[in-house]
Amino acid sequence: MSGLRAFARARETGILLALVLVVVVTTVKNPSFVFSGDGWRDLLLTPSILVLVAIGQAIVIITRSVDLSVSSVLGLSAYLTGRLFLDVPGIPIILVFLIGLVFGGALGLINGALVAFARVPALVITLGTLYAYRGINVVWAGSNRINASDLPKDFLALGTGSILGIPILAIIALVALVIAGWYMRNIRSGRELYAIGSDPDAANLYGLRVTRRIISAFIVSGALAGLAGVLYAARYGTVNSQAGTGFELDAVGAAVIGGVAIVGGSGTVWGAAIGAVLLLTINRALPILGVPDFWQRAVVGVLIIGAIVLDRLLALRQSRRLVEARDDTNV
Amino acid sequence: MLFQKTVRGTRRRRAIGVIAAAASVALIATGCTTTTTSGSGSSGGGDTKNLAITFIPKNLGNPYFDTSDKGGETAIKEFKGTYAQVGPATASPDAQVSYINTLTQQGVGGIVISANDPKAIGDALNEARDAGIKVVTFDSDTDPAYRDVFINQATSEGIAKVQVDELSKQIGDAGEVAILSAAANATNQNAWIDLMKKDIADNHPNIKLVDTVYGNDDDQTSFDKTAALLQSHPQLKGIISPTTVGIAAAARYLSTSDFKGKVALTGLGTPNQMREFVTDGTVTSFALWNPADLGYLAAYANKALIEGTITGKEGDKFDAGKLGSFTVGADATVLLGDPYVFTKENIGEFDF
Numbered sequence: 001m002s003g004l005r006a007f008a009r010a011r012e013t014g015i016l017l018a019l020v021l022v023v024v025v026t027t028v029k030n031p032s033f034v035f036s037g038d039g040w041r042d043l044l045l046t047p048s049i050l051v052l053v054a055i056g057q058a059i060v061i062i063t064r065s066v067d068l069s070v071s072s073v074l075g076l077s078a079y080l081t082g083r084l085f086l087d088v089p090g091i092p093i094i095l096v097f098l099i100g101l102v103f104g105g106a107l108g109l110i111n112g113a114l115v116a117f118a119r120v121p122a123l124v125i126t127l128g129t130l131y132a133y134r135g136i137n138v139v140w141a142g143s144n145r146i147n148a149s150d151l152p153k154d155f156l157a158l159g160t161g162s163i164l165g166i167p168i169l170a171i172i173a174l175v176a177l178v179i180a181g182w183y184m185r186n187i188r189s190g191r192e193l194y195a196i197g198s199d200p201d202a203a204n205l206y207g208l209r210v211t212r213r214i215i216s217a218f219i220v221s222g223a224l225a226g227l228a229g230v231l232y233a234a235r236y237g238t239v240n241s242q243a244g245t246g247f248e249l250d251a252v253g254a255a256v257i258g259g260v261a262i263v264g265g266s267g268t269v270w271g272a273a274i275g276a277v278l279l280l281t282i283n284r285a286l287p288i289l290g291v292p293d294f295w296q297r298a299v300v301g302v303l304i305i306g307a308i309v310l311d312r313l314l315a316l317r318q319s320r321r322l323v324e325a326r327d328d329t330n331v
Numbered sequence: 332m333l334f335q336k337t338v339r340g341t342r343r344r345r346a347i348g349v350i351a352a353a354a355s356v357a358l359i360a361t362g363c364t365t366t367t368t369s370g371s372g373s374s375g376g377g378d379t380k381n382l383a384i385t386f387i388p389k390n391l392g393n394p395y396f397d398t399s400d401k402g403g404e405t406a407i408k409e410f411k412g413t414y415a416q417v418g419p420a421t422a423s424p425d426a427q428v429s430y431i432n433t434l435t436q437q438g439v440g441g442i443v444i445s446a447n448d449p450k451a452i453g454d455a456l457n458e459a460r461d462a463g464i465k466v467v468t469f470d471s472d473t474d475p476a477y478r479d480v481f482i483n484q485a486t487s488e489g490i491a492k493v494q495v496d497e498l499s500k501q502i503g504d505a506g507e508v509a510i511l512s513a514a515a516n517a518t519n520q521n522a523w524i525d526l527m528k529k530d531i532a533d534n535h536p537n538i539k540l541v542d543t544v545y546g547n548d549d550d551q552t553s554f555d556k557t558a559a560l561l562q563s564h565p566q567l568k569g570i571i572s573p574t575t576v577g578i579a580a581a582a583r584y585l586s587t588s589d590f591k592g593k594v595a596l597t598g599l600g601t602p603n604q605m606r607e608f609v610t611d612g613t614v615t616s617f618a619l620w621n622p623a624d625l626g627y628l629a630a631y632a633n634k635a636l637i638e639g640t641i642t643g644k645e646g647d648k649f650d651a652g653k654l655g656s657f658t659v660g661a662d663a664t665v666l667l668g669d670p671y672v673f674t675k676e677n678i679g680e681f682d683f
Contacts, residue, residue: 032562038588042558142390142421148583149607160587236550237583238576238604243550280555287544287559294515 011259011314012271015307019278026285033288041167045160046284047277048169049235052228053247054254055180056221058272061255062184063217064197064264065115065122070225071247072133073107077229078243079137082146085155093155097230104226105219107133112218116211130248134241141241148237159234169231173273176224180269193217197264253300254279257307261315279303381440382412384633386626387430389445389471390422394603394683395622396445399470402623403443406630409652412440414630424448431455435462441633443626444478445470453477465636469629470622479636479643480663482629484620485670487519490573491526493618493670494598495535498569501595501615505537506568509560511581511598513548513574523573541567546577553580561590572598578617582608602673602681609678621671622683628654628667 023043026033033039053070060067077100084096111129115122148156161168184190196203196210204210233239252262258275260267279300286296386403388396400416407414417434419426424447432455434442442459446452446468456466456477469482498508510527512520524543531538541564546553553576561567561584572578578598585591586608600617608614628651635641635649643663651657657665673681 030562030565032565036589038558038590039562042562046555046558139421142392144392145604147604147607148579149603232551236554236580237607238550238579240550245549284555284559284562287556288563290563 011311012268012274014310015258015271015274015278019274019281022278022281022285026288030288033285040165041160041162042284043281044170045167045235047280048167048173049228049231050247050250050254050276050280051173051273052176052224052231053251054258054272054276055177055269056224057251058255058258058260058267058269059180059184059193060122060217060221061252061260061262062197062264062267063193063214064200065214065217066126066252066262067108067111067122067218067221068126068248068252069107069111069129069133070221070228070251071244072130072137073104073222073225074229074232074244074247075239075242076107076133076137076140077104077226078232078239079141079146079229079241081230081233082150082239085151086146093152093158096155097227100226100230101223102226104229105223107226108219108222109215111222112215115218116214134245137243138241144240146233146239151233151237155234156237159231159237169235172227172231176227177269177273180220184269189213189216194265197266199265250279251276253304257303259307259311261311262308275307380637381438382407382410382634382637383415383439384412384441384443384630384637385415385417385434385439387427387434387442387444388416388418389447390426391416391418391420393422395601396470398681398683399445399622399626399629402621402626403630404626405623406627406634406652410631410634412630412634415439419447422447424451427452428455431459435459435464438462439464440637441465441467443467443469443629443633444473446473447471449473450477465633467629467633467636469625475662478663480632480641480659480665482625482632483664483666484625485668486666487522487526489669490599490618491523492530493672494523494571494573495527495530495538497597497616497618497672498571498595499535499538501597502538502568504535507539507541507564507566508569508571509542509544509564509567510540511553511556511560511570511572511574511577512543512545513577515545517548517574520573527571527573546572546574546580548574548576550576550580553577554584557581557584558588561588561594567594569595569597572596572600574598575600575604575619578614579604579608582613586611586613599670600673601683602678603683605673606678609673609675616672616674618670618672620667621681623681624654624671625667627652628657628665632657632665 023034034043053074057067057070080103081096081100084091084099111126114125158168163171192208192213195208196213200210232243254276255272256262257278258271260272282299283296286299384407386400388400404414417430427444427447431452435458442464449472453473456473460466466478467480467482468478470484472481510524512524528540531540542560544556544560546556557580560570570581572581578600581596582605585594585596591613596614597617599619601619605614605617631651632649641647641649641659643659645659645661647659649657659665
């Protein structure tokens with residue numbers, strides 16, 4: 001009973017309901033949105049890559065930072081993936097996944113170290129690395145492009161294939177989500193991330209290893225973006241120096257829509273993941289509902305602002321409740 | 332990519348234009364003296380024409396230009412000239428300047444160049460021309476003041492027509508079609524789309540254009556827009572994507588979807604991007620010009636300029652080996668011809 005009430009109260013529930021509503025309305029209008037081979041697959045497949053990046057983004061935002069460089073990390077990792085298959089013929093696919101993860105993690109480490117040691121706001125640092133990493137990508141790739149015919153068939157099949165009707169990419173995203181969700185909820189170091197985001201000074205005074213935790217949050221975000229890069233190559237089959245451009249704002253948007261407060265300390269990776277699914281599903285649903293191309297971005301903007309306003313209202317209500325509760329006990 | 336680059340380039344070009352304008356003002360004093368001296372220095376040509384022609388692509392290691400320059404090499408071998416290729420590693424606006432200057436000093440007979448910027452290399456090219464070097468641009472033009480002749484790969488009308496024709500052939504000249512374009516404000520694509528609409532209205536009454544969507548020359552966006560198109564128009568028979576990024580993304584989506592083989596796809600693409608999808612039957616044909624022919628024609632035009640057969644005047648005629656005879660059009664432009672259609676049968680001959 002209390003579980004049900006907690007579910008009804010949870011910040012994520014509203015987003016989930018919005019998602020269900022979008023899917024139901026669109027399906028009524030056009031049943032093939034869910035009930036066709038392509039429709040069902042795209043429903044799960046399209047958000048998978050963004051879900052991975054949004055999980056990492058949520059973890060970083062919870063510590064009161066932000067990682068804007070994720071799109072460039074994703075792009076670099078996607079191009080690296082293509083180059084590995086081209087330059088090292090017969091390289092095992094699993095090794096490419098590992099290299100993508102480690103490579104992304106290393107780029108995340110650079111972000112984290114700069115933020116934690118230089119004590120410069122993450123917004124500035126990762127805006128810098130967003131451009132720097134993309135610049136490296138442009139220098140490296142030039143006008144070259146990885147084509148679908150350069151990549152092994154088995155690898156490309158991962159990008160669109162399914163197991164028991166569920167796309168492989170969606171399964172990978174779900175596994176990452178369950179692990180991250182469990183870690184952030186149940187593990188001490190995960191809870192410390194919330195403490196740091198709520199009040200960094202207090203966390204420091206309390207003796208938490210703030211620097212180390214922040215760096216690891218950035219490493220996780222980088223590694224997930226790196227993994228997303230490998231999956232990007234598998235799904236789209238074409239990678240140039242601009243792969244993933246603009247993903248950083250989608251990732252931040254997904255986290256915010258999903259109830260991760262931009263000031264840190266609250267929200268869950270589950271919310272961010274649902275936010276990511278909602279964001280991309282709306283993008284796919286609007287054309288089917290007959291909303292012209294040009295309005296789609298505006299709708300996403302309204303969604304983000306709405307989520308932030310809702311966040312603020314909920315926060316005010318809760319603080320009022322807490323004040324009341326305190327006053328009651330005093331009397 | 333081809334188109335993506337031109338579209339993105341315009342933003343940069345404005346800034347470069349300002350810099351170039353400032354630079355040219357500063358160069359007036361020094362520039363005057365250089366022109367006169369170099370002009371007199373190269374006047375020892377005599378009767379034997381200098382058929383040393385150098386190709387400057389936008390950047391080296393670019394398969395598209397490797398193909399076009401190889402076409403140029405074939406032509407130059409045919410008329411027993413000397414072929415060379417130099418160029419920058421990256422396609423930045425002023426990267427070609429130093430190569431042009433070096434060639435001017437070496438006193439080559441002609442330069443064939445694909446301009447990274449319509450203005451930034453202008454002064455260097457004019458210095459070369461003052462030294463008696465003939466300048467032919469191909470693929471991307473400079474302002475007409477900086478070159479003798481431009482080889483235009485295709486006209487907008489030709490590009491629009493070939494795409495409509497290919498699609499109408501594949502869908503039996505009837506049914507719903509849609510366009511997957513680049514950005515909503517992409518100049519080239521919008522011009523082509525307008526011409527395609529007109530062509531469809533005038534010549535293909537049974538084809539109905541139901542939607543135009545914009546993939547922003549981004550793989551992911553184009554991919555997702557293709558999915559949305561197919562879902563929102565269940566009766567769709569064909570898609571035209573007049574952009575290399577769009578057609579590859581659409582082909583990738585179609586190749587693993589239920590609509591493979593049921594919805595036709597054509598447009599502008601490069602063989603390397605499309606090989607996989609032509610081989611597996613997702614795409615029957617797509618169009619682009621043949622860069623090898625483009626380079627071949629550019630080399631012959633340069634030869635004609637060096638030998639004085641043409642001067643770049645409208646109506647000048649010259650012979651271009653296996654491609655036949657060509658006439659210089661307005662603005663000293665030579666048109667290669669209709670776009671080239673790539674199919675399963677001929678795609679193996681191309682690598683760009």
